[in-house]
Amino acid sequence: MKKIDEYTIHLIVLVIFLGALILLEHIFSESLESFIAALLPTILLILFYILLNRRTATFEGTVKDILETHIPDTVYIDGADAIKMEFTEAVKNADKYIMTTGGRAKIKDYLSAIEENIEKKDIEYYRILFGKKISNELREHLLKIIGKHGVYVSHTDRELSPTLLITEKMAFIGLPEPEHHEFKTCLKIPEKKIIEKMGRYIRVWYAKTNRLSSEEDLKKIETD
Incomplete structure (x- = not known):
């Protein structure tokens, strides 16, 4: 049927x-x-x-x-729980860098895994914040690590999408949802050349947006 x-x-x-x-x-x-x-x-x-x-x-x-035609190993991930698991596992396994965009992250396991990885390894962490407001969970996360060696945070008031998460092993591209603030669909891409290009893309965003280096800088941004 x-x-x-x-x-x-x-x-x-x-x-x-x-x-x-x-x-x-x-x-x-x-x-x-x-x-x-x-x-x-x-x-x-x-x-x-x-x-x-x-x-x-x-x-x-x-x-x-x-994407599946041109990058055969691309995986389509559907569902908030699946994304939570994939994101958390990806940042736990990162050894060189974690790069991500967006200001709405609320997954505490994922954010905590980033904090733990920064403490354990000599790893770079880029976070590009989009929009005039960020989530409370994300602010608390950044307050714990901003100013530390290897942590690079910047901000723009522009509301942009999609959400990106990149490590040296994997890239994720979040797809926009009809409902505002929802995030339950993304693509997982293991292709090394794509990962490298997306990494350069995020570094360009960091260079051209307002850099945040202290708790005072971060507290100027409103939260939901």
């Missing part, structure tokens, strides 16, 4: 919803036309949401197909 996709489910729910409203209108109102006119903006918003979800799903599928 063919599985019904999310787009079809949304349409079915919308049809049922509209049918119920029209039935109620027949029961409780004398003017169906005025009722529909008042309901029209809501219908348009629902349709816009469905189309946005559809376009995002199509975009993710296209990116996945292209």
